[in-house]
Amino acid sequence: MKLSSIAGxxxxxxxxxxxxxxxxxxxxxxxESTGKIISLVIPKDRSFFSFKxxxxxLEVPWKNVxxxxxxxxxxxxxxxx
Numbered sequence: 001m002k003l004s005s006i007a008g009x010x011x012x013x014x015x016x017x018x019x020x021x022x023x024x025x026x027x028x029x030x031x032e033s034t035g036k037i038i039s040l041v042i043p044k045d046r047s048f049f050s051f052k053x054x055x056x057x058l059e060v061p062w063k064n065v066x067x068x069x070x071x072x073x074x075x076x077x078x079x080x081x
Contacts (some may be wrong), residue, residue, distance in 0.1 A: 003028070009047065010072045023073060029059075037062045040075070045066060 012018040020042050027041040044056040060077050067074040 012072050014074050014076045015078050055064055
């Protein structure tokens with residue numbers, strides 16, 4: 001799978017139904033030796049007009065990604081968002 005094939009997909013938390021952002025706005029932590037994705041780092045503050053950005057992120061282990069569909073990526077995460 002290429003990153004470009006998932007870049008525009010929206011991330012949705014299955015547990016809460018909350019929309020967390022778009023994968024293109026997020027970062028992936030990758031194991032350099034294996035090339036496997038370890039976790040997904042999603043910025044919490046996505047407000048366009050937010051001047052006081054606190055740079056908080058939500059790091060979701062890749063094992064919590066349940067489904068990559070045509071339009072969205074569904075994660076199951078019960079941590080503090």
